[in-house]
Amino acid sequence: MTLARPAGIRPPGLAPLARVARLDLTLLWRNRSALFTVAGLPLLFAAMLVPMKGKPIEGVDGALLQGTGHLAFFVVFAVFMNLVNGLTARREDLTLKRLRGTALSDSEILGGGVLTAAVMYAVQAGALLVLLGAALGGRFPADPLLLLAGLGGGVAVFALLAFAVSGLTPNSDMAALTVLPIMFACMGGAGVMFPLDALPAAAQEALRLLPLSPVVEIVRTAYFGQDFVAYGPHLGVGLLGGWEACARSFAVLAAWIVVGRLLAARWFRWEPRRA
Amino acid sequence: MQTSPPIQVTGLHQRYGGFEAVAGISFDVREGELYALLGTNGAGKTTTLETLEGHRPAHAGTVRVLGRDPHRDRRDVRPRIGIMLQEGGFFGDLTVAETVAHWRGFTPRPRDPDEVIGPAGLADRADVRVRQLSGGQKRRLDLALALLGRPEVLFLDEPTTGMDPEARRATWTIVRDVVDAGTTVLLTTHYLEEAERLADRLAIMHRGRIELAGTVREVVAGHGDRISFRLPERFQVAELPALGGVRAGIEVDGGRAVATYTVTGQGLQAGLYDLLRWADGRRVALDGLHARSASLEDVFLSTAEGADQ
Numbered sequence: 072m073t074l075a076r077p078a079g080i081r082p083p084g085l086a087p088l089a090r091v092a093r094l095d096l097t098l099l100w101r102n103r104s105a106l107f108t109v110a111g112l113p114l115l116f117a118a119m120l121v122p123m124k125g126k127p128i129e130g131v132d133g134a135l136l137q138g139t140g141h142l143a144f145f146v147v148f149a150v151f152m153n154l155v156n157g158l159t160a161r162r163e164d165l166t167l168k169r170l171r172g173t174a175l176s177d178s179e180i181l182g183g184g185v186l187t188a189a190v191m192y193a194v195q196a197g198a199l200l201v202l203l204g205a206a207l208g209g210r211f212p213a214d215p216l217l218l219l220a221g222l223g224g225g226v227a228v229f230a231l232l233a234f235a236v237s238g239l240t241p242n243s244d245m246a247a248l249t250v251l252p253i254m255f256a257c258m259g260g261a262g263v264m265f266p267l268d269a270l271p272a273a274a275q276e277a278l279r280l281l282p283l284s285p286v287v288e289i290v291r292t293a294y295f296g297q298d299f300v301a302y303g304p305h306l307g308v309g310l311l312g313g314w315e316a317c318a319r320s321f322a323v324l325a326a327w328i329v330v331g332r333l334l335a336a337r338w339f340r341w342e343p344r345r346a
Numbered sequence: 347m348q349t350s351p352p353i354q355v356t357g358l359h360q361r362y363g364g365f366e367a368v369a370g371i372s373f374d375v376r377e378g379e380l381y382a383l384l385g386t387n388g389a390g391k392t393t394t395l396e397t398l399e400g401h402r403p404a405h406a407g408t409v410r411v412l413g414r415d416p417h418r419d420r421r422d423v424r425p426r427i428g429i430m431l432q433e434g435g436f437f438g439d440l441t442v443a444e445t446v447a448h449w450r451g452f453t454p455r456p457r458d459p460d461e462v463i464g465p466a467g468l469a470d471r472a473d474v475r476v477r478q479l480s481g482g483q484k485r486r487l488d489l490a491l492a493l494l495g496r497p498e499v500l501f502l503d504e505p506t507t508g509m510d511p512e513a514r515r516a517t518w519t520i521v522r523d524v525v526d527a528g529t530t531v532l533l534t535t536h537y538l539e540e541a542e543r544l545a546d547r548l549a550i551m552h553r554g555r556i557e558l559a560g561t562v563r564e565v566v567a568g569h570g571d572r573i574s575f576r577l578p579e580r581f582q583v584a585e586l587p588a589l590g591g592v593r594a595g596i597e598v599d600g601g602r603a604v605a606t607y608t609v610t611g612q613g614l615q616a617g618l619y620d621l622l623r624w625a626d627g628r629r630v631a632l633d634g635l636h637a638r639s640a641s642l643e644d645v646f647l648s649t650a651e652g653a654d655q
Contacts (some may be wrong), residue, residue, distance in 0.1 A: 087451075087452065090448070090451040090452060091452075093448075093451075094437075094448045094451075097440070097444070097448075098437055098439055098440070101439040102439065164434055164435065165431065165433070165434035165435035166434075166435050166436065166437060168401070168431065168435055169431060169434075169435030169436070170452070171401070172399065172424070172429035172431065173424065173449065173452040173453060174424050174425035174452060174453055174454055174495065175424075175452050176421050341401075342401070
């Protein structure tokens with residue numbers, strides 16, 4: 072006997088997830104403006120790294136410090152903006168509703184979209200790592216597993232935030248505006264565009280609670296093998312020391328996952344509002 | 347073993363804010379039957395349909411599809427039903443064939459693409475991007491997708507809107523075949539002819555309520571027969587005879603006054619006899635003389651008017 076339970080609690084099937092992701096990739100390939108957001112913008116940002124090469128900041132090469140920041144920051148393009156745009160457009164043109172009329176479950180429809188975004192992000196991150204290593208004097212990440220955990224955590228947080236923000240976005244034209252607060256806050260506040268050392272300690276501490284900040288801390292710690300969470304000189308960490316150093320960052324990520332989940336459940340909508 | 351009807355609606359209410367879109371309706375659709383919800387725009391047809399499709403929970407009352415709650419148990423219900431939305435919801439950048447191919451991936455035990463594309467009349471449009479299809483072609487693609495999973499219950503929301511008469515007839519044939527094969531169908535329409543042609547039973551909805559329900563014959567029964575003719579030039583309405591106690595009403599059609607009697611029961615033959623004798627006695631020719639039983643349209647219009655008053 073099966074008990075009645077809400078749809079979506081059952082875990083999504085892997086094959087349906089892959090089929091939804093395949094549909095998403097096909098559509099992304101045919102939508103040049105969306106393709107630019109996920110492929111063109113990162114290229115632009117990567118080009119900006121070149122002049123930073125050889126200028127040390129915080130005890131490491133400037134291009135690498137900035138580049139590892141981008142590694143984290145690209146999640147905002149590939150996952151957050153991509154999903155807000157895509158989900159809003161699909162809600163308004165009723166394709167979400169139509170997909171929901173198939174045998175696919177809610178978690179498969181949304182999960183397929185997240186999977187596509189995560190793949191795009193992985194491709195960008197991979198390309199950037201190759202660029203850092205090959206052209207900018209970088210190294211192989213000191214702790215690849217920690218790096219992956221940081222990027223994965225970023226995907227989860229920003230996918231949930233995208234569900235919530237798309238629910239507040241009335242149409243796809245407005246999506247260019249509604250993503251800005253989170254985008255700018257993350258850009259400026261996570262220490263990607265400029266170092267935060269000059270700010271008062273209380274302000275620095277507050278900015279570290281932004282959703283992108285822990286991703287940046289984890290990614291840099293994992294890449295350089297140095298503690299980028301604590302203040303002061305970035306001391307080297309041992310084999311598992313990186314995880315210990317990043318415990319606090321993971322806690323912030325976990326808190327954002329809880330908040331994002333609540334906001335998504337509250338704001339996300341499958342259908343346009345009725346006139 | 348299926349003993350209860352595939353679709354059951356009991357005391358359904360739906361609200362949007364303060365607006366009551368569905369105000370307490372009940373009906374069943376039996377296995378293998380085509381049931382039509384007929385009504386003007388805003389009557390609550392689509393809201394009823396979407397509740398049955400599981401898009402939203404019932405505000406009050408219960409709905410059951412294949413014995414399940416279609417919203418709460420939608421993972422179990424969805425694979426067994428087919429849905430044709432009222433509008434939109436296609437990816438314009440995909441071709442017809444690609445759309446069907448992707449949808450087959452989302453459907454357990456799907457039909458072959460040729461099994462749905464051909465009958466929908468889209469064989470020569472298979473490689474055309476969906477955004478380039480006409481409105482009627484999009485409706486037919488929609489129907490093709492709804493049939494892909496061999497549904498036990500099929501929901502059609504205004505399936506022939508935007509189609510030319512030929513495409514409409516072709517669509518009726520497809521729907522009829524689906525019903526003949528044992529599928530239970532619930533459709534909404536505001537085309538009276540569509541309901542008359544297809545429906546085993548129907549309900550006329552108005553402002554969120556079911557005003558009348560039954561077979562076409564049952565719904566039309568009791569609404570009288572119509573006798574009409576153009577009012578002769580030299581007569582006033584008041585001079586026309588009463589037929590079985592019924593006086594003539596006047597409608598204007600093409601700039602001419604048309605006298606219409608609505609006679610009930612067995613009054614048609616006797617009424618006609620009285621009318622013809624009257625005309626004979628006065629040597630009047632009754633242009634456009636017409637006698638017929640009430641049509642669904644008559645009932646539909648009088649239902650809407652009666653409910654508004």
